[in-house]
Amino acid sequence: MPAFLNPPKIPLSTTFHLRPLLFPIPSKPSIISFSSTSTPTPEDISHLIVTAHSPSQALQTFKWATHFPNFHHTQATFKSLIQKLCAFRRFDTVQTVLNQIPASLGGPPDDDIFITIIRGMGRARMTRQAIQISNLMVSQFGKNPSTKIFNSVLDVLVREDIDLGREFFRKRMMGCGIQGDEYTFGILMKGLCSTNRIDEGFRLLKLMKSQGFAPNPVIYNTLIHALCRNGKVGRGRSLVNEMDGPNAVTFNVLISAYCKEGDLVRALVMLETCFSCGFVPDVVAITKLVELLCNDGRVMEAAEVLERVERKGGVVDTISYNALIKGFCQLGKVKMGKRVLKEMEGKGCLPNVSTYNLLIAGFCECGKLDEAVDLFREMQMVGISLDYVTYDTLIRGLCSGGRIADGIRILGMMEENGGKMAGRISPYNSIIYGLYRENRLEEAHGFLVKMGRFFPRAVDRSSKILGFCRDGKIEEAKRLYDQMVGEGGVPSALVHMRLIDGLCEEQDVRGAFELMNDMVVNACFPIVVTFNTLIDGFCREGSLGSAASLLEEMVGRGCLPDIGSYRPLIDGFCRRGNLQRAVGLVAEMVEKGVVPDRFIWNSLLLFLNQEGIECKHRLHVNSLLNWICEG
Template sequence: MPTSIGAPPDEDIFVTIVRGLGRARMNRKAIKVLDLVSHFKKDPSLKICNSILDVLVKENIDLARDFYRKKMMGCGVHGDYYTFGILMKGLCLTNRIGDGFKLLTLMKSRGIRPNTVIYNTLIHTLCKNGNVGKGKSLMSEMVEPNQVTYNILISAYCQEGNLIQALLLLEKCFDKEFLPDVVTVTKVLEILCNKGRVTEAVEVFERVSEKGGAVDSVTYTTLIKGFCSIGKPKVGQKFLKEMERKGCLPDVNTYNVLIFGFCESGKLDLALDMFSEMKTDAISPNFVTYDVLIRGLCSGGRLEDGFKFLDEMEASKGRGGQVSPYNSIIYGLYKENQSEEALKYLTKMGSLFPKAVDRSLRILSFCDEGVLGEAKRVYDQMIEEGGLPSALVYVSLINSSCQLGNIREAFEMMNEMIGHGYFPLATTFNALISEFCKEDKLSNALKLMEEMVGRGSLPDIETYNCLIDTLCRRGDLQGAAGLLQKMIENGIVPDYFTWNSLLICLTQRNDMAKKQKVVIMHEGAVDQLRQV
């Protein structure tokens, strides 16, 4: 020891011992360093006491508080900003917010004004526990809130979706010539983009960039995702080029966002270009890349390409044991009206996903037998286990519900199907439209047809016949004739059932003049379709 050469150890040596005990996770033994200090007939300094307190806080906040009250104050060491900062950190780490406020009061009673670090520690804990408003109120007590204060509160308001408060604080942050950090900027951009306010997100992004603020690949990716979400992936692609020019390298997530955007916009060739570009840039595709691309290709009618990328995914070991890309293949087959092939493919998947395939086949079997209750039970079990039902499962449940007259369940199931990204074919819509018509809920049936058209699925002869027949049974010949005209304009040839519904309606009304008009409409329709 230094005493062997006549030099007593200074406080830095004791601090080093304390920190060493902390690193060795012998935190409680750090208290005995005070005895070592006394051994050399020295009074413990504030620096030594603070170092012990910092180690004890990591072990137990109550132990640290006890040390402060009994040992430090007992030695006449009352503490400084750093002391109270350590205690505040310990209280906040254990979410003892009430005790944190008491500590603030204690400091003020002793004439010590809490510094920015202490306030920020408590504000951060308030925000983390959902008390953002209280955190904002606490900010008003501060003499000089700093950049960290604004980052904490802006991020917290973004987290709870309070965009107005987040933007107000962001503006104040700029006014004080503070720059929000990259995490905060990204959160602001994300919430703006999620609300479709992408132009405002660009404005915030540009202001931060012009002032020299930091942005990274996550920030750019967030902005690109925003443009993709409003159907403008090409604009997002321009930001990809910009980030590359500025030396901010895109990662696999950036490319995944763009591939998804182009797939959603129906620009499948551009999505494939993005896939090729990322491979050229030595960025390896991950599971999400293949999943998004396979779904886009199968949804867009390019089933053969979907199979090709599925093979590539399996060869690259990027499958990750997840069923989603395989379900996309089933959806592609369903969209091509190849339901039998889809069923065969589902059965083949049994070796890869035995539980999911077993559940699916049981649901299909119960639906075929008309045992909807059992089918729904297995479906609920599948969902609870985190399973992803295929389009075949949804279609079977919808058709079975319709056959049994459970129109509400069928409609709910169709919404779930659409929510999972599987848009039903006209045949599936027709099952629901037919049930609405049977229950004389014509307005619901017509709305469903409008939704069907709005999502790019064209009504067929069965759709129109069902609606025309219902209108005729209601005696609404004008409405039926209007639908007949739309039907012809869409190149669908009216059949026996179409004309029969119209003529029966007229017979019941005994209106010979209008019967003749229907015959003329029939002849005109034939001529019009010949021209088509």
């Protein structure tokens, strides 16, 4: 048995010996106002002990206090000392201090002191020793443990092992005639629910009622939360009907659960019920509801929810406002998002780096790069630390918008700051992407080479892939690409472009198409040259439908097709004898300002010169020519 649980016989007059002061305590501690001749209060000494930096300093403070005339230690000062010793796991010294209490105070330690020891042992994972504290109270101090003491031991055991806690409740507590109280059942319910033993939780609820206890909201909320966590939100909602009255926590749990399931209608109904009962949801539940509304495009409703919560005295924090700003940005209403920024500042809720990052991303997405740069500068002026996301977002936005020189300048600022932002390749890939978008491929390759001093492994692999593609060794290039991606690497747009070209040359158009999808996933939208390579590849393998779909997707994403986009499709439809589709594409390209070249006219003329071509086809082409000339 540990020494603490079998203490040596120490005379009541014995005092513990103290070593010399490690941290001399001044006669006028700066944190407490009393003179060298006045006597500090027990509260003063308790505060000094709790704020001590080590167990020895706490002990010295305790001893130092006795030098003041008329000062007497109390249960509170002993508790503070024991609390500090338990925090440093000095349970041997706790035993000695505990033995001094009867002589010093004329009575045994109170329940708060024993509870402090029990909780300290719990934090130290000394659960078995914590159980013996109730025996110690009887054997050494002649004091029967109260329900409060038993509950403290039970709480420690349940945190460690619910089965150990249940055994303690049945054998020790009930064996001593302690039936428990609402806190006892609350502890057991928490243990059962935290281990997802929900059925046993319901049996415990039934036991409480059979013993005449009215389960309090805490017990019901614990069970409701466990049900919701396990996807049984409806069952949790029905349990509310059994409660004498739900509280704010009940509604927080249910609103959050409905939001997690994406059930916006029921979440809003629960919000109205919460308001009608006189409660206001907490900031966590409200933020989840705002996020769900914004994801559904109902941003104005989300703004109204926040406004109502504020009017009713609820808390709305920066994270809640950020969710609303994100919603506005997703709808392209970035100026509304910026207005929210100003409103939250006016209400004393300060924006953080995420607030600005969301707005910078929103302005970049809308092509309003000057506004994004202004926000970047504003962050510096108001003292908000720029993080990696700030730099990465702005560099990507600038390079995607053709302002590569500005992107390189911001990258230089990021390199100067260094720290946690070093070793991130994404901003550098954004520069390459910007050069790729402008078809400045030689410059992109030169920049890739310069990156070698920061990312030698990534650049070496990229260079090898490009070399394999140049030499026609596409299989080796693809294998190295897959290895790079498999290890978490993100190849640049230049690598994707060359590999797509190579795969199409090898007639692996499907593989090239998958690579293009990888580009889009990595926020690198292909330029017209890459689209044309794939369109031509699909046409050469006879997949005209796939080529036409790719052309539609290209236009739908805002990438303007050129003559190379239409030429293979028109030729393919002519060879298939589908003049209507071919002529339709010619009309479409002319509408977009793309002038047909001689290859396209040759395709049409070759089709018309074939034997057996109906006259109406020739008339169709003549009408097209007249329309083009008139235009």
